[in-house]
Amino acid sequence: MSIRRADEYWEAFFGIAPGFFQGRAAEVVVHHRLGAWSGVWFFVRRHCRIISAPPDWIERLRSADLRLEPPAIVGPDSLRRLFGDRLERTIGPSHHAVLHPEKFRRVDSAGVRRLAAADRDAVDRLRQACSAPDWKFGAPDPDRMISFGAFDRGRLVALGGLRELDERTGDPMIVVHPDFRGRGHATAVVSTVVEHGLREDRLILYQTLSSNLPAVQLAARLGFDADASHLAVRLIPAGH
Numbered sequence: 511m512s513i514r515r516a517d518e519y520w521e522a523f524f525g526i527a528p529g530f531f532q533g534r535a536a537e538v539v540v541h542h543r544l545g546a547w548s549g550v551w552f553f554v555r556r557h558c559r560i561i562s563a564p565p566d567w568i569e570r571l572r573s574a575d576l577r578l579e580p581p582a583i584v585g586p587d588s589l590r591r592l593f594g595d596r597l598e599r600t601i602g603p604s605h606h607a608v609l610h611p612e613k614f615r616r617v618d619s620a621g622v623r624r625l626a627a628a629d630r631d632a633v634d635r636l637r638q639a640c641s642a643p644d645w646k647f648g649a650p651d652p653d654r655m656i657s658f659g660a661f662d663r664g665r666l667v668a669l670g671g672l673r674e675l676d677e678r679t680g681d682p683m684i685v686v687h688p689d690f691r692g693r694g695h696a697t698a699v700v701s702t703v704v705e706h707g708l709r710e711d712r713l714i715l716y717q718t719l720s721s722n723l724p725a726v727q728l729a730a731r732l733g734f735d736a737d738a739s740h741l742a743v744r745l746i747p748a749g750h
Contacts, residue, residue, distance in 0.1 A: 512610045515713040516737065519679050524553075524560055531558050538572045540565050548745045550593075555606075555738035566748075589743060601742040605726050607716040607734035611708055615733040617694075617701045625657045625669075632659070632666035639687050648685035658702045660695040670699035672707045672714075679713040697728050704732060 517531050525542030534557040541547060541562050550571070551562040561571050574592055589597060625633070633652055637645055650657045650671025660668040667690040672680040682703045686696050707714050716734050718725035730736075 512608060512713060515678070516608045516715070519676065519713060519715070520555065520738075522676070524562055526560070531556055534558065537561070538563065538568055540568060548747050550743045550745065551740055552743070553738065553740040564745075593743065593745060596745050596748070598744040598746045601744065603720045603739050603741045605718055605720040605722075605729075605736065606738035606740065607729045608737040609704065609708075609714040609716070609732070609734045613733035613735070614704060614708065615731065616705060617697050617732070619698045619702045619705075621662070622658055622660045622698050622702045625652050625659050629659065629666065633669065636666050636669055636685070636687055639689070640685055641688075644685055648683055650683045656706065658699055658706070660699050662690060662695075668695035668699045670696075670703045672703050672712070675715065678711075679715060680707050681715045681717055682707075692724075696724075697731060700728060701732055 518528070520526075521528055521530060523543045524539055526537065526539060530537075536559040538561045541551075541564060544551060544562055546564075548564065550564075550567060551560075553560040553562065563571055570592075574588075586600075589600065629652070637649070640649070649669055650673065652669075652671070655671045655673070657669060657671040659666045659670075665687075667687040668684065670682060670684040673683050674680050682700045684696050684700050684703075704714055714734075715737075716729045718729070720726065720739065
């Protein structure tokens with residue numbers, strides 16, 4: 511069931527026809543859920559390859575030799591030739607995983623609890639201890655989503671929540687105090703977040719940079735299966 515739900519999520523994300531991921535296919539599509547984002551997404555899942563791009567790049571990408579066959583997404587030399595001085599930077603490759611509920615391996619979450627309004631000062635102290643990028647990309651907003659925290663002698667050392675990707679799908683967010691990494695706090699919080707999401711009957715996806723081995727290993731420890739990868743290419747808008 512979760513396999514089909516994941517198929518449906520990605521079909522809706524890219525605006526492609528149902529059943530696309532059941533075969534071997536390569537397609538270049540106009541951004542759907544990525545909207546007006548100035549960039550190109552190279553996405554690999556199973557035997558399928560999708561390139562999602564702004565409308566003015568579609569024909570060029572369709573005619574380019576981008577080596578869409580496994581295992582590579584696309585190499586840096588190809589990117590430079592294709593995008594030239596419009597290439598701002600690349601992000602990734604990124605690792606995508608999916609959790610089949612029957613494979614979930616809950617870990618001991620003693621010391622983890624749901625956060626309340628009274629924890630606002632503790633959240634602020636954690637924010638001050640973390641780098642701006644870590645907080646921006648990893649921290650949930652406790653004012654906008656249900657969040658959980660791990661505490662060490664009364665100090666908030668890890669904060670996590672489930673980001674809503676759509677009404678049925680979420681992915682865990684997690685940020686850990688730099689002085690408390692490697693102690694299992696992230697795994698305990700993400701385990702609690704995932705358990706909460708499963709109780710709500712959500713499809714649970716997981717995304718991190720492929721180079722972030724601790725995060726990749728965390729997902730595997732909880733029972734996630736590798737499902738896809740992508741490379742994001744941020745473009746400088748024309749005329750800038």
